[in-house]
Amino acid sequence: MELQQMRYVIAVAETNNFTRAAERCLVVQSALSHQIARLERELGAKLFERTSRRVRLTPAGEAFLPSARQCLDAAERAAAEVAAAVGEVRGRLAVGLIPTVAAVDVPGALRDFRRLYPQVRISLRVGASEELVEQVREGVLDVAFLGLPTTARPEGVAAHELARDRLVAVVAPDHPLAGEPSVSLQRLSCEDFVDLPAGTAGRIQSDQAFSAAGIGRNVAFEVTSADFIARLVGPGLGVAMLPSAYAPQLVGVVTIEVADAPARVEYAVWSPVSRTPAAAAFLAVIGITEHS
CATH class of the missing domain: 3.40.190.10 (Periplasmic binding protein-like II)
Incomplete structure (x- = not known):
């Protein structure tokens, strides 16, 4: 069993296609197919089901894949450690x-x-x-x-810990609050919100702040991207709360200080x-x- 064979198996598993896997591995398809067939003979089991329309892992292939990835990671780590021992950083x-x-x-x-x-x-x-x-x-x-x-x-x-930051309100330029120097959670609770999905860390900090204040709110839109949050706020679909240090990157919206804003901590x-x-x-x- 060779590391290159494992690389070929992983490439086919990730692309579901022998031709694309061969292109990724910079090898002709016949050579890739030959090495995978050789590995299958050594293992005594087929790793892939091949039809004219698709390629997918067999149960044996599903079992083999995690260990193959671990082996490649270990080999790469070993090479990196040797390089580091002689003063080089690789991997x-x-x-x-x-x-x-x-x-x-x-x-x-x-x-x-x-x-x-x-x-x-x-x-x-x-x-x-x-x-x-x-x-x-x-x-x-x-x-x-x-x-x-x-x-x-x-x-x-x-x-x-890298930094601590407070959230600010983000509203459309023509929103009634856009000209205010600051706003409270109580006032924001009257608005429809655009926020991250429930249960995510970015959402929890806002949910906890409103809950601690004994205030409910309506999250009308849930999105997974902070950038897209601003794209929904800009046309007036709702308001949002985002970190103040991130807010200057946003365009087409207005940010407002929140007097009783929740805080977050950034970590590496x-x-x-x-x-x-x-x-x-x-x-x-x-x-x-x-x-x-």
């Missing part, structure tokens, strides 16, 4: 972030990191805070930037047990060291 760096991260200039940090370590392959994922924490725990991500209510803290990961998180050389180097670029 991969997988970074996750929430759309509203503001405490760190992530593109700028990646630019600086890339200049220092050009041999590291970088991938970037955008998601919700709770998803990012889970992906760091699982080893899918090396470092993630997230925001949580002040009542919560990342669990099962190493965490460094990483694995406490398996920090790669690339992850350690990236954290150092943003000023987080072993003892931070």
